[in-house]
Amino acid sequence: MERHTLAIHVNDQPNVLTRVAILFGQRNFNIDSITVGATEEPGLSRMIITTNGDEKQLDQLIKQVSKLIDVISVDHLSKDPMVAREIALIRVQAAPAVRAEINGIVEPFRASIIDIGPESLIIQVTGDVGKVDALVALLQPYGIQELTRTGTVAMSRCLNTSLIYA
Amino acid sequence: MISTAEQTRLLPEMRFGEELTGAETLLRCLLLEGVEHIFGYPGGAVLPIYDSLYSSKLKHILARHEQGAIHAADGYARATGKTGVVVATSGPGATNLVTGIATAQMDSVPLVCITGNVPQNLIGTDAFQEANITGITMPITKHNYFVRDIRDLPKVIKEAFFIASTGRPGPVLIDIPKDVCNISAPFYPAEEVNIHGYHPTRIPTDEDMEAFVEAIGKATRPVILAGGGILAAGAHEELLQFAEKTRIPVISTFMGLGNFPGTHELALGMPGMHGNFTANQALMNADCVIGLGARFDDRITMGRTKEFAPNATIVHVDIDPAELGKNVETAITVAGDVKSTLTKALPMVKANASEAWIKQLHMWQEQYPYSYKKDGTLKPQEVLEIIYESTNGEAIVTTDVGQHQMWTAQYYKFKNPRSFVSSGGLGTMGFGFPAAIGAQMAFPERTVISVVGDGGFQMTNQELAILAQYKLPVKIVIINNQCLGMVRQWQEIFYDQRYSSIDLTCSPDFVKLAEAYGVRGMRATTSEEARAVWQEALDYNGPVVIDFRVASGENVFPMVAAGSTLDQMMLGDEE
Numbered sequence: 173m174e175r176h177t178l179a180i181h182v183n184d185q186p187n188v189l190t191r192v193a194i195l196f197g198q199r200n201f202n203i204d205s206i207t208v209g210a211t212e213e214p215g216l217s218r219m220i221i222t223t224n225g226d227e228k229q230l231d232q233l234i235k236q237v238s239k240l241i242d243v244i245s246v247d248h249l250s251k252d253p254m255v256a257r258e259i260a261l262i263r264v265q266a267a268p269a270v271r272a273e274i275n276g277i278v279e280p281f282r283a284s285i286i287d288i289g290p291e292s293l294i295i296q297v298t299g300d301v302g303k304v305d306a307l308v309a310l311l312q313p314y315g316i317q318e319l320t321r322t323g324t325v326a327m328s329r330c331l332n333t334s335l336i337y338a
Numbered sequence: 339m340i341s342t343a344e345q346t347r348l349l350p351e352m353r354f355g356e357e358l359t360g361a362e363t364l365l366r367c368l369l370l371e372g373v374e375h376i377f378g379y380p381g382g383a384v385l386p387i388y389d390s391l392y393s394s395k396l397k398h399i400l401a402r403h404e405q406g407a408i409h410a411a412d413g414y415a416r417a418t419g420k421t422g423v424v425v426a427t428s429g430p431g432a433t434n435l436v437t438g439i440a441t442a443q444m445d446s447v448p449l450v451c452i453t454g455n456v457p458q459n460l461i462g463t464d465a466f467q468e469a470n471i472t473g474i475t476m477p478i479t480k481h482n483y484f485v486r487d488i489r490d491l492p493k494v495i496k497e498a499f500f501i502a503s504t505g506r507p508g509p510v511l512i513d514i515p516k517d518v519c520n521i522s523a524p525f526y527p528a529e530e531v532n533i534h535g536y537h538p539t540r541i542p543t544d545e546d547m548e549a550f551v552e553a554i555g556k557a558t559r560p561v562i563l564a565g566g567g568i569l570a571a572g573a574h575e576e577l578l579q580f581a582e583k584t585r586i587p588v589i590s591t592f593m594g595l596g597n598f599p600g601t602h603e604l605a606l607g608m609p610g611m612h613g614n615f616t617a618n619q620a621l622m623n624a625d626c627v628i629g630l631g632a633r634f635d636d637r638i639t640m641g642r643t644k645e646f647a648p649n650a651t652i653v654h655v656d657i658d659p660a661e662l663g664k665n666v667e668t669a670i671t672v673a674g675d676v677k678s679t680l681t682k683a684l685p686m687v688k689a690n691a692s693e694a695w696i697k698q699l700h701m702w703q704e705q706y707p708y709s710y711k712k713d714g715t716l717k718p719q720e721v722l723e724i725i726y727e728s729t730n731g732e733a734i735v736t737t738d739v740g741q742h743q744m745w746t747a748q749y750y751k752f753k754n755p756r757s758f759v760s761s762g763g764l765g766t767m768g769f770g771f772p773a774a775i776g777a778q779m780a781f782p783e784r785t786v787i788s789v790v791g792d793g794g795f796q797m798t799n800q801e802l803a804i805l806a807q808y809k810l811p812v813k814i815v816i817i818n819n820q821c822l823g824m825v826r827q828w829q830e831i832f833y834d835q836r837y838s839s840i841d842l843t844c845s846p847d848f849v850k851l852a853e854a855y856g857v858r859g860m861r862a863t864t865s866e867e868a869r870a871v872w873q874e875a876l877d878y879n880g881p882v883v884i885d886f887r888v889a890s891g892e893n894v895f896p897m898v899a900a901g902s903t904l905d906q907m908m909l910g911d912e913e
């Protein structure tokens with residue numbers, strides 16, 4: 173089971189997220205993460221979906237998603253070099269005594285402490301999934317009270333990716 | 339899709355910019371799409387639409403249940419190739435369409451389903467008769483719309499008809515809240531459809547064509563697997579020419595029956611779970627299987643996709659690229675309209691099937707025809723034979739779902755396209771009879787026969803009222819074995835004869851039921867009666883229900899059990 177990142181270009185219509193999400197469920201595909209937002213073109217949104225499956229499943233998934241009327245194109249981003257990032261906010265249990273120690277973990281990750289409470293910190297980290305996972309693992313021993321992740325946004329490194337038009 | 343000239347002819351009195359309500363706009367747009375008949379059922383949220391219908395030239399057929407209405411619209415669409423139209427109210431009216439929408443989606447039938455909804459200020463408040471029908475039908479429609487603004491209506495309706503009828507056809511739902519129906523705005527018809535992201539026309543490329551022709555040219559034991567796509571594309575003539583020129587035998591899938599003349603020397607009939615010996619053996623022994631608008635579904639591959647047609651190069655032409663390689667490993671794929679593919683291929687091909695292969699197939703056909711044991715009782719297969727012989731394969735025949743459906747597919751050799759109407763993909767019981775109403779509405783002069791079981795008929799038999807009301811001369815053939823025959827068959831074979839909940843002996847007297855609706859009722863219990871009664875029914879100029887009391891333990895053979903391969907056929911007790 174390989175991990176894949178897809179960029180789905182859609183009409184900015186009500187329910188378009190539901191249509192795509194329902195299709196994934198209907199065809200028995202998993203969604204690991206999903207992000208939606210505006211694009212450079214007015215009226216169009218781009219969804220970044222990370223999913224997993226073998227080559228045949230992915231081929232079928234791309235073809236089925238392409239059939240949705242509101243889908244303009246599906247781009248298999250992870251097929252070629254790409255950049256992918258997500259943001260995570262992590263609330264860690266942190267009495268004053270361990271704050272310096274935690275800061276020592278945060279710094280090499282280029283993460284930042286964005287809120288300090290009497291017994292906890294909120295850390296913001298940006299990076300690919302692996303980097304965020306690694307920081308979360310390192311902070312685990314201090315006690316993670318709350319964790320929220322945006323899901324991946326991604327873009328190809330060059331523009332000659334395989335666009336599949338719906 | 340109709341031309342501007344045609345639109346002008348349809349609406350000579352049409353004035354642009356005329357102030358119309360949303361309901362009037364809807365009906366005006368339906369007329370512009372060339373709609374003549376709509377099937378439906380009124381209710382609170384569609385009162386404005388029904389008020390406009392009161393003075394419209396559209397012919398509305400009042401069903402007795404929304405499910406009956408949508409299956410009738412579906413039968414109308416399948417028999418004509420035109421887009422069927424159904425109207426229902428919000429909430430329960432809309433949800434009663436769900437089975438019919440899923441039926442049409444599975445069999446790629448063009449429908450436009452119009453539902454009312456509560457006014458927008460009540461949406462989301464759990465208002466009386468409110469249901470989120472666009473949400474509910476998202477997985478079972480090709481597309482759906484919720485109309486928020488009257489000014490969007492002409493565009494939405496035009497798009498809906500375009501989407502429903504182009505590419506791989508399918509149902510489109512338009513949900514219109516009541517306030518949009520009531521409000522007025524100047525009416526301007528929509529411009530040409532241009533949907534960003536929807537490009538349904540697919541013409542095969544030259545490279546596609548070369549690969550297609552080359553693969554076929556190499557084969558010595560080729561067979562065509564022709565599906566419903568041939569009918570959807572109107573490519574039956576091209577198929578006939580292609581098969582005759584190449585001398586490649588043609589298997590017609592269940593959905594494809596009628597796409598190739600059933601009595602042609604190259605016709606092999608239906609394959610699959612209840613297909614015939616020759617068609618299944620042809621698939622298992624072929625060196626090239628040419629799928630034309632067929633989707634290699636699990637009733638043909640039996641889910642054993644690796645062992646399906648093990649010696650064959652599979653060539654697949656389909657307008658829906660998602661079907662290519664979906665179910666079986668395919669060597670040559672052509673994403674394209676099957677009509678243009680065959681038209682392009684015709685001058686490029688020559689006769690190539692080995693005559694030895696055809697001879698082998700003919701030998702199997704002779705050796706293993708569909709057969710059943712005659713024992714003096716009235717057999718269901720015999721009823722279908724009588725019907726076939728008396729109508730010469732030229733009637734429109736609709737079926738319900740179950741044993742009678744398979745026997746119809748086996749024994750009725752369809753001569754013409756769009757004359758077999760049956761729920762293949764979803765297998766919707768209750769479909770057959772209302773579908774016949776739609777077909778008869780479209781073709782008042784043709785013989786329309788609805789073959790149903792005693793089970794399925796009771797799911798939608800309330801629509802007998804339509805037959806009486808509109809004097810539609812549908813011949814309803816009940817293959818009455820007093821039980822749910824196909825379930826019984828599976829329980830007999832796979833569940834150790836533990837017959838669970840299949841007894842239908844407490845069904846109504848169907849003759850009296852028919853008469854209660856003002857429809858003629860007849861009954862036959864022996865072969866002699868069956869012949870006489872059927873002839874009388876055919877000669878009678880009106881709707882008639884014939885209760886054929888058939889032997890109840892009869893099974894459909896051949897049969898390939900789920901999980902077996904096509905060459906592991908149970909041939910039945912006739913051997």
